Amino acid sequence: MTSGLLADLSIFVLALLVGFEVISKVPATLHTPLMSAANAIHGIVLAGAMLIAVTADNVVGYVLGFIAAAFAAMNVVGGYVVTNRMLGMFRAPAARQTAARQTAARPEAAQTAAQTAARTRAGQP
């Protein structure tokens, strides 16, 4: 085993362990955005596709390079955009209650909503 391969293997194993550690702390609520974000991260293969695509010097090489670049770019751009869009939907309670107060027609209903809001914020049932 060459020292280069050994170094790469060490990086791989350590990154795997860091990944297990970091990701096991993500709550189930965010598992879909997590998967989507992870998807975007493996879009880094775009860097690989770029390094490879430009070494092409024949038709087959160009075609493979084109497909690889298109696939990887789709992966990375789509992945980040859709993750951002999803995460934008996760609203904090406070933001929503402001809206609820505005829409509540009757003052007593608004008051009850505000009380509920206060309790929710305090994290009590």
Place this chain on the structure above:
Amino acid sequence: MNAVIGLVYLGAAACFVIGLHLMRSPVTARRGNTLSATGMAAAVAATLVVLVDAGTVSMTGWVVLAAGASVGTLAGWYAARTVAMTAMPQLVSLFNAVGGGAAALVAAHDFLRITGHGGTLPARAGVPTVLDVVIGAVTFSGSLIASGKLQGVVTSQPVVFRGVRVLNIGLALVMFGGGAYLATGAPSRLVLALVALAALAFGVSMVMPIGGADMPVVISLLNAFTGTAVAMAGFVIGNSVLIIAGALVGASGGILTKLMADAMNRSIPNIIVGGFGTGDSTGTAVAGDGGQVRSVSADDAAIQLAYARKVIIVPGYGLAAAQAQHEVRELAELLEARGVDVEYAIHPVAGRMPGHMNVLLAEANVPYSQLREMEEVNPEFARADVARVIGANDVVNPAARRPGNPVSGMPILDVDHARSVIVIKRSMGHGYAGIDNELYTDPRTGMFFADAKKGLAQLAAAVKVLVG
């Protein structure tokens, strides 16, 4: 120069790790994603600098690269902006497919370039090249089939045909045999093509027999595969940021696969061998003779809800299928305005991918503080006046606590601990485990037979009438 580029790559890798770390909470998650994207942009920019600096890139090379990247960017952007949240699993699966495909192409291209000039692969690149092509190709075709199944283009029923085992063994032999031959440094393009084709076919025959209900596990597993393929691509071209990013994704996919399989009470090999995750019940089955079912009207259910102090909502896939997230939230807001404490209990496999139900409810404007995980919410059921189950079945079946039936040992939501239960369901149809649900015949349970969307609208109307 090389040192600077290397440092940028290292910084990008750090951004990925910190970005994932920030996903621990919905408060910081978005910032994490932005940080991760910044790292990605820096890595891609650094790669461009490398290419420009090398000065060996032909004009055609640049055009090909720019054209490919533009096409991909536009397609990815458009898909990401327009996708409906219910269709998220298909899209994630599709992005997964192209990522795996790109990784396989990187290795294949490298192999063709080296052998095209009469050279042989350096010894250290042999094994990673083979692994990259095989895993990447399996992921590509497998994810496309999974995406098609979720979209309904490919049947979501498990497709099992005679001789599938023999076929799989044959394909595995080609992949292992051909792979081993290539790994020794043999510069045979024919063998590489054979291995790649066998891997593509294997991806199809692996996912086809898996039913719709097992999709959360399959998507997670394929995600782990792509990560590994990308890491292998990093080994092939000697780029550490690819290795790190691939390993992170591999870890993420691995964890999610395990969590999903546990939550479905299935082992991973059992799901891959496949054949019985038949998806949703057809809704035509009739009640078993297990006991009496009490049916309730919208008005009765509305009274129960309106005068409760604490209501826990249990959304299942039936809710998502009926697109009734907004109706759920409207009814919840009506109840909250009356001072009722409302929470959502989310089972890990509610939906078609890990965490899918949370995204659907977040889209409907439910604040994330009300979305509670299974372990966290289970003790709360004993204090709830009403548990309202919408389109969920096996995950609330108390039979799971007893041995000797198909759901034994499956983690469930303790809905039967609530003082009363209202189940909104179209019929007495079975879940995918195919057994009667004891919750439905519990004397405290009232069944409200309706489509989730219409039923919730009726309930909301009844509550409104009730409270004036």
